[in-house]
Amino acid sequence: MFQEASIIYFDPFFFKNGNTAKPKYFVVLKNQEDNHIIASLPTRTDSIPEKEEVDNGCVELPLINLNCFVISDNLVVTKCGKTFDFKTHIYGHQIDSYDVNFLKEIYPLENTDYTVWGVMPDDLFASLITCLKNSKSVKRKYRKILEL
Numbered sequence: 001m002f003q004e005a006s007i008i009y010f011d012p013f014f015f016k017n018g019n020t021a022k023p024k025y026f027v028v029l030k031n032q033e034d035n036h037i038i039a040s041l042p043t044r045t046d047s048i049p050e051k052e053e054v055d056n057g058c059v060e061l062p063l064i065n066l067n068c069f070v071i072s073d074n075l076v077v078t079k080c081g082k083t084f085d086f087k088t089h090i091y092g093h094q095i096d097s098y099d100v101n102f103l104k105e106i107y108p109l110e111n112t113d114y115t116v117w118g119v120m121p122d123d124l125f126a127s128l129i130t131c132l133k134n135s136k137s138v139k140r141k142y143r144k145i146l147e148l
Helices: 100-106 122-133 140-147
Strands: 006-014 021-032 036-040 057-061 066-071 088-091 096-099 114-119
Touching: 021 122, 021 140, 036 100, 036 140, 057 122, 066 122, 096 100, 122 140
Parallel strands: none
Antiparallel strands: 006 021, 006 114, 021 036, 036 096, 057 066, 066 088
16 A cells, blocks of 8 residues: 555545545655655645746745645646646745654555555656655655665
């Protein structure tokens, strides 16, 4: 379920703060021996200043402590040929760690509680990891884990 580079779709995804549950994609960045995973929740929300916009790739703005990996809606994001329906942003400061056993308890049934939507192509996933692990806006503990 939590293979690195996997994009998983939860409907709904229950956020850690307990206040929100909504359909959400989930990108597995690093699997730590099936105990914890480092992941990102991609979003449509564009917080990049207009003059710094890109269609695809890494945006690093150290003056405002912003790191984002942008994926356009026409870029193939899975090995099986899928694209997102909208321009998608993966923000470095939103990376988080999740307990695998807890996730398996909340989402026990594949194709009911979650769907493995696809696996990112190797070059795209490598670009995403490079973008995140080289950013000062990503927490140091996550940068170290992503370097392994």
